[in-house]
Amino acid sequence: MRFLIRFAVRVALLGLAFVAQAQEWKAPTAMKKLANGLVVVVSEDHSAPTFGLCLSYGIGFRLEPEGRTGFAHLFEHMMFEGTPVSPKGVFDRVIEGGGGFNNGDTRYDFTEYIESGPISVLEPMLWLEADRMKALDFSVKNLDNQRNVVEEEVRVNVLNQPYGSFYWLDLPQKAFDTYPNSHNFYGDFKDLDAANIEDVKKFYQQYYVPNNAVLAIVGDVNTADVFAKVEKYLASVPAGPPPKQADFSEPAQKSERRFTETDKLANVPALAIGYRMPPRTSPDAIVGAVTAELLHNGDASILYQALVKEKQVAASVGGGDNWPLGNAFEYNGPTLMTSFIVYPDKVSLNQVLSAYDATIAELAKKGPTREQVERIAAKMRSDWYDNLEIPINRASALSHAVLFEGSFDSVYEIPDRVAKVTPEQVKNFAAKYLVPSNRTIINRVPAPPDKTAATGGAQ
Amino acid sequence: MTTCSMKTMKRLVTFILALVFAAAAHAQKEQPLPKDLPSYGPQPALQLPDVRASRLDNGLTVWLVAQPGLPKISFSIAVLGGLANDPANRPGMSELLSRTITQGTKTRGAKQIAEEIQAAGGDLNADANRDRTVISTSVLSSKGEAAVSLLADVLENASFPDNEVTLAKSNLSESLREREAQPGFQANRALARVLFGTGPYSVISPTQDSVAQMNAAELRQEYARRFRPDQALLVAVGDFDPARMSALIRDKLAGWKAPATSPATVNAKPAVPAPHSAYFVARPHSVQTTLVLAAFGPLRGDPDYEAAEVANAVYGGTFSSRLVANIREDKGYTYSPGSGVQTLRQAGIVRTQADVRNAVTGASLNEIDYELNRMVTTSPTEEELSRAKRFLLGIEAISLQSRDSVAAELASLWLNGLPPDGISTYGKKVNAATPEDVDAAAKKYWPASRMTIVAVGEEKVIREALAPFGLPVEAVK
Numbered sequence: 001m002r003f004l005i006r007f008a009v010r011v012a013l014l015g016l017a018f019v020a021q022a023q024e025w026k027a028p029t030a031m032k033k034l035a036n037g038l039v040v041v042v043s044e045d046h047s048a049p050t051f052g053l054c055l056s057y058g059i060g061f062r063l064e065p066e067g068r069t070g071f072a073h074l075f076e077h078m079m080f081e082g083t084p085v086s087p088k089g090v091f092d093r094v095i096e097g098g099g100g101f102n103n104g105d106t107r108y109d110f111t112e113y114i115e116s117g118p119i120s121v122l123e124p125m126l127w128l129e130a131d132r133m134k135a136l137d138f139s140v141k142n143l144d145n146q147r148n149v150v151e152e153e154v155r156v157n158v159l160n161q162p163y164g165s166f167y168w169l170d171l172p173q174k175a176f177d178t179y180p181n182s183h184n185f186y187g188d189f190k191d192l193d194a195a196n197i198e199d200v201k202k203f204y205q206q207y208y209v210p211n212n213a214v215l216a217i218v219g220d221v222n223t224a225d226v227f228a229k230v231e232k233y234l235a236s237v238p239a240g241p242p243p244k245q246a247d248f249s250e251p252a253q254k255s256e257r258r259f260t261e262t263d264k265l266a267n268v269p270a271l272a273i274g275y276r277m278p279p280r281t282s283p284d285a286i287v288g289a290v291t292a293e294l295l296h297n298g299d300a301s302i303l304y305q306a307l308v309k310e311k312q313v314a315a316s317v318g319g320g321d322n323w324p325l326g327n328a329f330e331y332n333g334p335t336l337m338t339s340f341i342v343y344p345d346k347v348s349l350n351q352v353l354s355a356y357d358a359t360i361a362e363l364a365k366k367g368p369t370r371e372q373v374e375r376i377a378a379k380m381r382s383d384w385y386d387n388l389e390i391p392i393n394r395a396s397a398l399s400h401a402v403l404f405e406g407s408f409d410s411v412y413e414i415p416d417r418v419a420k421v422t423p424e425q426v427k428n429f430a431a432k433y434l435v436p437s438n439r440t441i442i443n444r445v446p447a448p449p450d451k452t453a454a455t456g457g458a459q
Numbered sequence: 460m461t462t463c464s465m466k467t468m469k470r471l472v473t474f475i476l477a478l479v480f481a482a483a484a485h486a487q488k489e490q491p492l493p494k495d496l497p498s499y500g501p502q503p504a505l506q507l508p509d510v511r512a513s514r515l516d517n518g519l520t521v522w523l524v525a526q527p528g529l530p531k532i533s534f535s536i537a538v539l540g541g542l543a544n545d546p547a548n549r550p551g552m553s554e555l556l557s558r559t560i561t562q563g564t565k566t567r568g569a570k571q572i573a574e575e576i577q578a579a580g581g582d583l584n585a586d587a588n589r590d591r592t593v594i595s596t597s598v599l600s601s602k603g604e605a606a607v608s609l610l611a612d613v614l615e616n617a618s619f620p621d622n623e624v625t626l627a628k629s630n631l632s633e634s635l636r637e638r639e640a641q642p643g644f645q646a647n648r649a650l651a652r653v654l655f656g657t658g659p660y661s662v663i664s665p666t667q668d669s670v671a672q673m674n675a676a677e678l679r680q681e682y683a684r685r686f687r688p689d690q691a692l693l694v695a696v697g698d699f700d701p702a703r704m705s706a707l708i709r710d711k712l713a714g715w716k717a718p719a720t721s722p723a724t725v726n727a728k729p730a731v732p733a734p735h736s737a738y739f740v741a742r743p744h745s746v747q748t749t750l751v752l753a754a755f756g757p758l759r760g761d762p763d764y765e766a767a768e769v770a771n772a773v774y775g776g777t778f779s780s781r782l783v784a785n786i787r788e789d790k791g792y793t794y795s796p797g798s799g800v801q802t803l804r805q806a807g808i809v810r811t812q813a814d815v816r817n818a819v820t821g822a823s824l825n826e827i828d829y830e831l832n833r834m835v836t837t838s839p840t841e842e843e844l845s846r847a848k849r850f851l852l853g854i855e856a857i858s859l860q861s862r863d864s865v866a867a868e869l870a871s872l873w874l875n876g877l878p879p880d881g882i883s884t885y886g887k888k889v890n891a892a893t894p895e896d897v898d899a900a901a902k903k904y905w906p907a908s909r910m911t912i913v914a915v916g917e918e919k920v921i922r923e924a925l926a927p928f929g930l931p932v933e934a935v936k
Contacts (some may be wrong), residue, residue, distance in 0.1 A: 049856060087490060096849075097499075099852055121499055145789070145791045152747070152795070160749075264744040265744055312629075315629075376577070378578055378579065378599060
């Protein structure tokens with residue numbers, strides 16, 4: 001059992017801030033591993049009498065079985081459907097009756113369960129998290145109910161919306177070749193319909209074990225007290241066989257991939273471009289994170305300035321590294337940097353793409369200026385602090401870092417790592433990764449009026 | 460005639476479902492909590508922001524909240540006047556104004572503004588709704604001075620360059636076409652029209668026609684009229700020394716002058732109750748119906764506002780609420796049901812919404828109707844009431860965790876004519892709401908017979924689903 005505490009180092013405004021740029025901020029954070037393998041991270045924050053909690057399990061889209069697309073997310077819903085001890089409804093009654101809220105998120109490489117509330121509801125929540133880590137209700141009725149709810153979720157976010165989330169749902173399916181990285185993460189309805197209670201049991205036994213989870217708690221707490229309570233409620237959950245390490249590697253991409261989709265609901269054409277990014281552990285990864293933000297973050301970004309303001313070929317530009325389902329620091333397998341561009345009818349695809357290509361080519365040839373890199377470093381520091389300010393978000397960041405790296409250090413080091421990236425590195429990164437043979441493009445155009453047949457890829 | 464018999468049928472259907480559901484609901488409510496579940500700790504008091512309120516000689520209201528710690532400052536500047544104040548022949552002009560106010564001043568170009576705020580760690584966001592325009596940013600605290608200088612320049616010297624306005628018009632037109640494909644937008648636009656007729660609150664966005672007609676000269680004129688210090692609030696929340704921040708704000712903003720004319724006001728108060736009718740927006744290829752049911756509710760400052768919030772939390776404002784338990788967790792009709800008490804300065808709205816698959820459109824409306832009426836007939840249980848109150852207070856405490864949302868919350872109080880200690884008053888009133896208060900609010904605002912229904916989706920599906928309700932059904936855009 002390891003017990004590790006690192007104390008706050010708050011350098012800024014203490015006369016030590018000799019580097020004008022840096023305004024470092026860290027929060028006191030401690031980590032402990034229980035005998036059953038559950039890792040617990042605590043960060044005290046006494047600025048409000050509240051807490052945020054994130055319990056991440058090392059299971060995401062990539063690991064869902066073939067023939068069961070969308071299952072990791074459907075399973076996430078089942079975690080709220082009661083246990084033998086706490087029937088359906090108890091979980092929400094307790095957290096909301098205590099003044100808090102809860103949610104769950106399924107992503108490529110983790111599924112997280114998050115709660116926030118006044119500090120007075122933390123202890124019952126720890127008990128309830130332990131309870132649903134021990135056993136679930138495995139009710140067929142509730143599975144049927146949540147299957148309906150999830151299918152409505154797919155309808156409201158995909159099938160009934162213009163663009164149908166194609167920039168995150170369809171793009172990876174085209175950009176990657178192996179099942180883990182390239183299936184329908186929300187789930188084909190035939191797979192959702194086929195999911196049965198045995199699947200739920202098996203998935204639960206395989207992945208929902210304490211030795212595959214990281215629990216982070218941030219807020220108005222005493223660290224030793226939280227460790228004691230976690231020990232009290234969660235140490236008795238038995239460890240399971242450790243989930244097997246899976247291979248998510250992709251065969252190399254050889255050439256550019258282009259696709260066209262028609263959209264019965266959209267009025268305006270849109271384009272998604274995805275470049276394969278380096279593995280999270282590569283030294284290039286941090287440069288990729290900065291490059292993606294230089295290109296996409298806000299009105300000063302390179303793509304907004306070039307496509308919307310100067311060349312006026314796009315109405316809007318968005319995107320980023322591991323966008324929009326996460327950030328550049330929370331993936332653990334093949335990942336894309338995505339640009340999502342909405343462009344007017346009067347502009348042709350070729351016009352948008354040549355403007356886009358010219359912008360990327362210039363970055364790869366000249367690199368960004370020193371000022372551009374300093375500005376984006378300030379922006380990323382500022383955005384990251386906003387993220388860490390809110391306890392539930394800090395808990396998420398800490399828990400994901402520990403899940404992927406076994407350490408939370410990166411959470412507080414990211415702004416400084418970003419600030420060290422040079423214009424030369426960005427230039428080299430663009431020349432190496434932002435090339436046509438490393439990308440996939442989907443052009444999504446409104447279906448011609450009065451035709452009902454369409455081939456939207458999100459079906 | 461037809462209407463009459465349909466109504467009877469609807470009542471009957473509702474009654475039968477009511478009986479069936481009441482049994483299930485009763486059983487569920489009685490379930491005791493697990494015996495080993497630890498009880499709640501003592502509920503902490505709301506930790507309220509310590510607001511230093513002042514006013515500059517030019518009339519600008521300044522609310523400062525010093526929060527040492529994280530090296531960030533959030534700024535929010537609220538200016539009275541939004542879409543409700545736009546010229547009648549330029550509906551939605553505030554949206555173009557908020558898109559262009561950041562696109563140039565007498566001394567700064569659009570790109571320079573974008574780069575300066577990014578260097579400070581922020582974005583410059585400008586957002587207009589029906590009542591106001593808010594300009595906000597969140598920067599590193601070492602860059603507080605740069606941010607205030609830039610904000611002051613935008614507030615006093617925005618120039619609306621012709622080329623930027625032309626480009627913004629074109630992109631606003633595209634953005635409008637994009638939004639017009641979204642069912643949620645269609646529902647909200649239709650709802651504003653049917654609730655407010657042709658009144659100032661009937662507009663939530665420009666139209667293609669109005670965008671085409673807008674020009675830079677009009678924007679400059681509206682800006683000069685509307686952006687005046689005596690109609691504005693500046694909130695700063697974060698890691699700063701209050702005396703230095705005060706001096707900085709005085710230094711940069713004391714020169715902002717209000718025009719001699721008195722500020723324009725608009726009467727947007729709805730004169731007639733919302734119609735108890737059904738409207739639909741035909742949206743071919745929809746696989747769901749987007750339902751919104753709404754009626755007028757309390758204003759933010761009304762004595763029964765907090766009681767209505769409690770009633771809303773019992774009804775559909777939480778995950779463990781009646782509506783969600785019914786149409787999501789029991790029936791599985793929808794992923795996204797919910798309800799809310801929305802407050803504009805001169806009108807309150809209670810609303811219910813859900814996106815439901817086509818096949819259960821009628822069944823969902825029936826259940827919503829049933830739950831609305833159950834708020835009138837069936838008082839909340841003790842547990843429901845205490846859960847609702849604690850939930851509202853807890854969510855308030857959570858919203859005070861971040862500098863951005865403290866700034867937004869304070870701006871919202873000011874816009875509704877409330878003092879900076881409105882947060883603490885809210886907490887006290889929520890706690891003080893008696894079962895009788897909550898019942899009274901529910902009886903006043905929740906009856907299904909008060910609701911205007913808006914449905915967006917396939918026309919045939921909606922017409923069939925609405926038929927048994929016996930309400931007038933009208934197409935709307």
